[in-house]
Amino acid sequence: MHHQLSTLVPFVRIAERVSQSRIDTLSKILTSYYILRLVSTVHAVIVGLFCLYILWFDDAVNADPVWGDPNLVKLNVAITCGYLLYDLLLLACNWSTMGDSFFVCHHLAALYAYGYVLTRGVLPYFANFRLISELSTPFVNQRWFFESLAYPRSHRLVVANGVAMAIAFFLVRIAVMPPYWVKVFATFGTPAFERLGLGAQVAWIVSCICLDVLNVVWMYKIARGCYRVITGTSGKKKVDKASADEFNHVNNHMD
Template sequence: MMEDSVLISYCVVAWSFIAFQLVFSVISPIVSSRCSTAYRQLSKGKQCEWDSRCVSTVHAFIVGSLCLYILAYDDAINRDPIWGDPFQVKMNVAITCGYLVYDLILFARYWKEMKDPYMVCHHFAVLYAYVYVLNRGVLPYFANFRLISELSTPFVNQRWFFEAIGTPRTSRPAIINGLAMAVVFFLVRIAVIPTYYSQVFATFGTEGYIRLGIGPQVAWIVSCIILDILNVYWMYKIACGFYRVVAKAKPGGKPRRNHAD
């Protein structure tokens, strides 16, 4: 039964990869060129990033919605966060893994246009931990909890879309999106840190934790630390950027530039 579950998981990874590649290569270029004159005027490199952010937004809506559903209604993983029935979580994680593989290949193909070493580090850290979820079905609650962070992605992407079509950063739509991005990013990536780690520490020394073995334990803790360091860094950048925009929008506002620009 476990082997069948693993096979299904990797089939979902493969189909996820193909689906997101299809959105990037076919669906987004067709829809975007028909719906936005600004898209047609972008350089090839910018069109590539536009399409990749469309894929990112689609992934965030799918995975974020499934994540909230599982947290609310999956009693098995809420009762046993380490060894609870992982099937629904594995499907959600498999979708994310397919997306991450697609995105890493995209970075490799278009590194000059899209280079982002922090995001590559993020992707590898996530894959490192999620392979254990797919192969052994362990830590379903914690694996799913990390996916809450995807709920901030559409706002981050929307900021880039505004810049790509020339919307001023001080315009009302851009400021509203910037505020929403900062608030949601903080809520789903920073504010949840104490709750997450309190639940992590509560498992230490339990029979379920000991059964994990050293490999999953290291993958779990190390990947979490890496991801949260990146999240704190990105939160700092977002907060600084939003402050500068708001200060600039005020009459006579001339904020100083700093290293976070």
């Protein structure tokens, strides 16, 4: 009997090492998520407030939305581009657990358009206006923190944050679409628009369309989740499935 137990010792030790390895891996993944969300929130607060300051007080940009003085806007856009590159690198390094094609498309579209702002200093008003959307990001990240801490969905803090997230997301990403596109259409055919050239025009319009389509998709997901939580109409199986779906698809880098 003693001999049989002694022969099992190596296998037990191997199992312990494998188990510890999995725990260490999960710990690293969770730490990466926490760092990602924390950095995202800090970025969103800085860029969002800076964006509002420019919209309210930068007369040069407001007077000439296509060719106005881009210095402050370029600084704000540079911060965002740095964050997007960092986020893409983190996604690439942890693709099996964090990868999502939606966010890759989002980041590439944003970087493509913002590249013209940084290199040519064009479209400062419109580039800065897009960054209003960052003001909804802290609520999205807070929702993830509640999920990771296993707060029940019926908890009043979770419900309050969910409602605030849905309202903020709608206001800064959906409700701003009509005035934004009215301003865009107003530039069509003007000398300032013609000076942009075809490359900048295509980058501007196509990237904005892609980003707005993604925002509408995300708004639908958020509104559906918010409705289920408020009304309590989802069963446990549906809730678990929704949690997994939103964990993978409702992220922090919605520009």
